[in-house]
Amino acid sequence: MLLVNSIRDNFEVVLEGLQKRNFTHAEAVLHQVLEIEKSRKETQLERDNLQAESNSLSKQIGMLMRDGKKAEAENIKTKTAAIKDRIKSLEESYNTYEEDLRQLLYTIPNVPHYSVVKGKSADDNEVVLEYGEIPELPEDKLPHWDLIKNYDIIDFELGTKITGAGFPVYKGRGARLQRGLINFFLDEAIKAGYNEVQPPILVNEDSGYGTGQLPDKEGQMYEATADKLYLIPTAEVPITNMYRDVILNEIEFPIKNVGYTPCFRREAGSWGAHVRGLNRLHQFDKVEIVQIVHPDHSYEALEEMSEYVQGLLQKLELPYRVLKLCGGDMGFTSSLTYDMEVYSAAQERWLEVSSVSNFESYQANRLKLRYKGDDKRTQLAHTLNGSALALPRIIAALLENNQTEEGIRMPEVLIPYLGFDII
């Protein structure tokens, strides 16, 4: 969430930023924040002063009791009663102000980077670059949902029987392709200096708030209600929350973690060809990279992560493009996001396979993730993450783009991981 001080000190900048993402009533909400904050401070001042008075009287009572002057002590006791009532009522208002402030801040999205354009929807995203040749496929090319049936490598009906729609069963070479890709992605990340972690895939409420899934996206997560736990929608949640309530030493930067996890998304209300087959699932696999860095270097880190993800796509020989998201299309917590999309030659459309974001201090503020430098001051760190990569659409593109009469050709780099070169 945003820092109140930054809203106060950079009011115009914050306002302009929020307007870029079409956040309605931005000005009114920001003014409300400052107003509540003002009341909060006034209440604290009064409460603290009374508390100081009460503390001092209590000490006097203690000393009088020790000296055996009981009558005098009793006399002071009566004075404290009134103060106590007043403190209690101030305490209640203070808590209300604090809670109202927090709830209000939860509703305010991150301020986009100054270079982010306004825009209304995904149509206004800027294509930063395109890479690779779009393959020419024969007339009888098939979309992946037909290919997986023909080769019997992914079974949606079977998954529907076991669980429900959007939970496919990967079979035979389909399963091995999954496993091969996961291992390939993890190995590449390790080579790039990331530390591999295996986090839990159920998280508690605090973690959901820490990275911003709660309260914003409550309905999009599966919930284990008996234990108040959530199935993670992305490994970003557990991996970033490892650093909740942590004060790092500056010399530990940059912190680079990578983890493979299944991801679970309820994604209600979607339909049509765009969500067919592997395009949108309730459960899918993803390798996620997460960085925690010094605020001065977070945009360098973002570029580095973007290039890293692009390198993976190049190795997989997939044509891709990089989008810089406009304000209207960016996630709630992000300051700047690049989306990587691969071209699916049979569906003849671009599929998002990665999203790389810099959250600046927005998540860190919720997480209380700070660092201490040479000057001994504690400050908020910056967090970033990116998919590297999400499997289903990569598989969709690999299957579609590499289909031949002999079968589906696998990219060179995967063959050692698969043990076969064609499906």
Place this chain on the structure above:
RNA sequence: AGAGGAGUGGCAGAGUGGUCGAAUGCGGCGGUCUUGAAAACCGUUGUACCGCAAGGUACCGGGGGUUCGAAUCCCUCCUCCUCUGCCA
């Protein structure tokens, strides 16, 4: 899951109603000494909020309560340890 025990500063560990944000040791940082290092000695060393500052307030696992006053007493939740049970 049942029975018992325990949660205090970076770590170890004292403190069982008042002068305790908290002894002491270790570690960290600064200094003295030394050609340098070690040792020794001296100093310093939590977080957050309010305040221009002086200073104030809160925090001893979380929340609530008793009391003029709580690390200390009570309730509740969480976590960890030991034993028993169960289990990949």
